[in-house]
Amino acid sequence: METEYLIVGSGLTGATIARHLVENGRDVLILDRRPHMGGNVHDHWHPSGIRIHTYGPHYFRTSSERIWSFVNRFADFYRYEAELLTMVDNSLEHWPVVESYIEKAVGPDWEPAFTGTPSNFEEASLSKMPEQIYRLFVKGYTEKQWGVPAESLSADLAGRFAVHGDGDKRLKRSKYQGIPRTATQSS
Ligand SMILES: Cc1cc2nc3c(=O)[nH]c(=O)nc-3n(C[C@H](O)[C@H](O)[C@H](O)COP(=O)(O)OP(=O)(O)OC[C@H]3O[C@@H](n4cnc5c(N)ncnc54)[C@H](O)[C@@H]3O)c2cc1C
Structure with missing residues (x-):
């Protein structure tokens, strides 16, 4: 053929x-x-x-039954859920930033620094958190990673993180998360 x-x-x-x-x-x-x-x-x-x-x-993560059953045709996965810590003001803090940290740093009545429809990454980030927190956790590493000012990046990129108030410190909340242990089928 x-x-x-x-x-x-x-x-x-x-x-x-x-x-x-x-x-x-x-x-x-x-x-x-x-x-x-x-x-x-x-x-x-x-x-x-x-x-x-x-x-x-x-590591692999998805909430789709279809995708999870597809990848499980090729490997066994062991459960793996990442929690990330980042050095902020000489202290290891969770990323994505947790609400308890914002309450400690800014106070219980904190509000996002931006309201309305964000037109870029910086505004989208500020719509989730106070400016002080954005500068501590997001701005520096984003600009270093992308090599451009945060306000020149797309608002969509901020979709990869959220501020959670429920104490769940996992990096991702997908239903299925794991790392392949062994290949089960190679053909
Ligand atoms: C450090 C890091 C950590 C990450 N962690 C995760 C994670 O934990 N979970 C997750 O889901 N995603 C993660 N990602 C994202 C993930 O790696 C990508 O989403 C995924 O690998 C994209 O697959 P792809 O096939 O689109 O591209 P790629 O994996 O980049 O594959 C593209 C392939 O095309 C080849 N290629 C490109 N151009 C040519 C050419 N002209 N000729 C011949 N070959 C070419 C390249 O050699 C490469 O092998 C991470 C990414 C990075 C960089």
Whole structure:
């Protein structure tokens, strides 16, 4: 059979598309400029037996039954839910910022610093928290990570964090979260 589809990039996106195409009887060629599959979620084993996430730490999360059952065809997962701590004013604090911290720093009657429809990342962040908290937790690391002023970034990017008041300190609240233990099927 002739190759019908050429997919450039074997990360989660390319690999998932390729898998669906093959399972629907299509002939697929997948190329990657890296010498391995998996894109940024690739991992490898250190001779000491430790598994290393080559491009930085990753874990899988979804609230979709469909996606969770799809990925479980290829690996067993062990439960893993991250809690992140960040150094703020010489103290380790939870990220995303928890309401109890804001109450301690600003007072129980704190209010978000922005109201209305945010037009950029900075306004979207300020619509969730007081300015003092935004400057402590968000502005510096965002501008360092993206290399541009926070007000030039899209408001959508602030969708990745929220201030929670219920004491749940997990980074993500997806129903299913985990790290693959072993591959169960390679074909
Ligand atoms: C440090 C870090 C931590 C992260 N942690 C998490 C996490 O915990 N959970 C989570 O869900 N997401 C996490 N992410 C995001 C996650 O890595 C991405 O959402 C996911 O890997 C995207 O998959 P992708 O296939 O779209 O892209 P990629 O994984 O980037 O794959 C693209 C592939 O295409 C190849 N490619 C690109 N251009 C060419 C070309 N011209 N020719 C040939 N090959 C090409 C690349 O080599 C690469 O292999 C993290 C990202 C980073 C950087």
